Amino acid sequence: MTSTAIPSTGARERSVTDVSGKHPKGLYVLFATEMWERFSFYSMIALFTLYMQDPNEGFGWTAARTTGLYANYLMFVYASPLIGGWIADRALGYRRAVMIGGLFFTAGHLLLSFRSLTAVYAALACLVIGNGFFKPNVSTMVGNLYPEGSHLKDRAYNIFYMGINIGAALAPIVAQFVKSTFGVHPAFAVAAGGMVISVWILWQFRRYVDPPRETTTNAATHAANAAAVAVDAPPSGISHQSAIEGVPEWKRITALIVIFLVVIVFWMVFHQNGSTLTYWAENNTDWGFIEKAGTLSNAINPLWVITLTFPLIWFWKWLDTKGLEPATPTKMVFGMTLTGLSFFVMYFAAKAGEATATGDSPYNFVVSPAWLVSAYAVLTLGELMLSPMGLSLVSKVAPIRMRGLMMGGWFVATALGNKLTQIGVFWDRWLHSSFFAVLGGMALIMAVVLLVLLKPLKKAMPGV
Incomplete structure (x- = not known):
């Protein structure tokens, strides 16, 4: 007796997505996953440099010292997708890499919710690692929802890019409110909460984002769009x-x-x-x-x-x-x-x-x-x-x-x-x-x- 493999929900949707002209449900899962991750990321960005200079809740650093640390953090954050994408390609797989990245992100934001300079450096390390695993691979997953040559793929990246910016716009507004009302450390904890929501969404609806791995080699634009939104740049x-x-x-x-x-x-x-x-x-x-x-x-x-x-x-x-x-x-x-x-x-x-x-x-x-x-x-x-x-x-x-x-x-x-x-x-x-x-x-x-x-x-x- 032989068994027949039942394709995932994402795989079945992928096979009919161009016929129907509709985007698969997985796109909206990844949209929400990325929106909450960017909410988390940009909450930290909005808070961090002012936090380091605050003599009461922070550490009273000068603007110059703070800017130097922030510049080094940005450098490693924007280089990390190169390594995280390579590891996902060769070992972990995309969704597993994203989940691991989400856990590092959560740990980093939680560490920032405690007033400790040691915790700050540990948090920055976690955030760099988290970004490396999360960003390039969630972006690649968007393209993998569509068959090669799909006319919907470019539109999908435009929609996904909007998710990035909705999260980025919402983050400072919430961070400002929480910071003014409860203090900066609870605001960092809220950023961690956003990351928990992001990971939960991806796990809960994972059946919609697990299509077969791409087998075609003619995917230059897909790779480029995935890499572009990995650093929050506009897609093609x-x-x-x-x-x-x-x-x-x-x-x-x-x-x-x-x-x-x-x-x-x-x-x-x-x-x-x-x-x-x-x-x-x-x-x-x-x-x-x-x-x-x-x-x-x-x-x-x-x-x-x-x-x-x-x-x-x-x-x-x-x-x-x-x-x-x-x-x-x-x-x-x-x-x-x-x-x-x-x-x-x-x-x-x-x-x-x-x-x-x-x-x-x-x-x-x-x-x-x-x-x-x-x-x-x-x-x-x-x-x-x-x-x-x-x-x-x-x-x-x-x-x-x-x-x-x-x-x-x-x-x-x-x-x-x-x-x-x-x-x-x-x-x-x-x-x-x-x-x-x-x-x-x-x-x-x-x-x-x-x-x-x-x-x-x-x-x-x-x-x-």
């Missing part, structure tokens, strides 16, 4: 890219090196949001009825992402119908220009504040929150304009035999850019206006470099 659907034709390898590699340089500068500037822009929101912004809203300010960027993403997708498609959609290198010029301009918005905000500073300190002033909200609007639009420089581009431009190496290079560039957020140590050594001008100037210099190289980049990436 938001940038509306097309395929690249054959180009000499040396031209492709040179183009990608330029992309990596852009990645480094962009993340160095953009991820000031968890450090110096949070310090600004806490100490130099008059929030009216809300006192000390640095934690809350971390919700501004994801709220702008949610607001601007789909209008931008529509805009690219509208331009495409008229044959006017810019090439990827042109979009990158626009994106870096907007990134630089956003920090010049903050430069003018700081100049206005410094003109009214009281006492002996040039930092003793507050300005309207409209400055910060406006700067984030410009910065977020730049972020979305730069989405083509993500791993989807790497997967299309890199020679096939070097694709793994080039994707690894992208992760290294991302990690290095996050390490360089340590430029924030100059926050209380320079005038705030000077600090913002330096960062804005770096981004604009990179935009000019891209503009100068625009023609050769277009030749190296035709049709992209």
